[in-house]
Amino acid sequence: MSLAWQHFQPASDTFQGNIMMVTGAGRGIGRELSLTLARHGARVILCGRTQKHLESLYDQIMAEQLPEPLILPLDLNKLSQAECDQVSQAIEQQFGHLDALIHNASELGPLTSLSNYPISTYDQLMQVNVRAALMLTQGLMPLLLQAKSGRLLFTSSSVGRQGRAFWGGYSISKFATEGMMQIFADELENISQVRVMAINPGATRTEMRARAYPAENPGQLKTPSELMPCYLYALSAAGSQWHGQTIDAQPR
Ligand code: NAP
Numbered sequence: 001m002s003l004a005w006q007h008f009q010p011a012s013d014t015f016q017g018n019i020m021m022v023t024g025a026g027r028g029i030g031r032e033l034s035l036t037l038a039r040h041g042a043r044v045i046l047c048g049r050t051q052k053h054l055e056s057l058y059d060q061i062m063a064e065q066l067p068e069p070l071i072l073p074l075d076l077n078k079l080s081q082a083e084c085d086q087v088s089q090a091i092e093q094q095f096g097h098l099d100a101l102i103h104n105a106s107e108l109g110p111l112t113s114l115s116n117y118p119i120s121t122y123d124q125l126m127q128v129n130v131r132a133a134l135m136l137t138q139g140l141m142p143l144l145l146q147a148k149s150g151r152l153l154f155t156s157s158s159v160g161r162q163g164r165a166f167w168g169g170y171s172i173s174k175f176a177t178e179g180m181m182q183i184f185a186d187e188l189e190n191i192s193q194v195r196v197m198a199i200n201p202g203a204t205r206t207e208m209r210a211r212a213y214p215a216e217n218p219g220q221l222k223t224p225s226e227l228m229p230c231y232l233y234a235l236s237a238a239g240s241q242w243h244g245q246t247i248d249a250q251p252r
Helices: 028-039 051-063 081-094 119-146 168-188 207-212 224-235
Strands: 019-023 043-048 070-073 100-102 151-155 195-200 245-248
Touching (some): 019 028, 019 119, 028 043, 028 051, 028 224, 043 051, 051 070, 119 151, 119 168, 151 168, 168 195, 168 245
Parallel strands (some): 019 043, 100 151, 151 195
């Protein structure tokens, strides 16, 4: 069965004038998403840890003569309240609102039994995958509420709905992400236009997937660009009925 969004191809000006922030924008799915949003008219705030990855994406977007993005280097492992406040103030001063906040950055951590999972690594993973997403959302919520139709998008995983042996802290962090998404959705339901949802990309050809499944042939996996109809649908007016739910970008 084909779903409405699977072949979604919105007009190239769909997000014209929109300000959209993507974490983990430098590589993998976040990079493809940032480029795709720029190709649909958005000014994208490219948030990531490694400046050179963000700069090469900036150059690509400019080479295609798309709306100029902003580079926001942030190591989510060290994210402070002061940095969240600075980011919020900078976006407020420059744009007055934020149309979309897309939490895409994540770390995988070690794939090992939970009984032996190193607690210091667990703390770091929860910091990047969960705590930083909460801090950024808290800091940027006033700007999302100022948008005409704000979007708060989280990134889940199949191991965020069904625990699986050896997926350790990553799996726990994705369960927490699902919970955070549902709570924000419930809290915002009747008091705002902000739509809150998560996307589970499913097996996708990126460095994270290659690290989790080193023996797999990446050629058999979907590419990040094949996920884009789902993301575009979620972030556009077409997806405004999606709220409080996790969408599988690669439905079975
Ligand atoms: P990826 O290729 O490993 O890219 C991860 C991105 O997150 C990179 O841009 C990286 O920045 C950023 N990041 C990691 N740690 C960071 C930190 N401490 N501070 C700031 N940024 C940080 O991963 P991906 O496969 O594209 O995954 C994207 C999302 O999809 C993740 O949430 C992942 O859990 C989810 N997902 C992926 C799959 C899959 O099969 N690929 C399946 C299910 C869910 P740098 O450029 O600085 O390294």
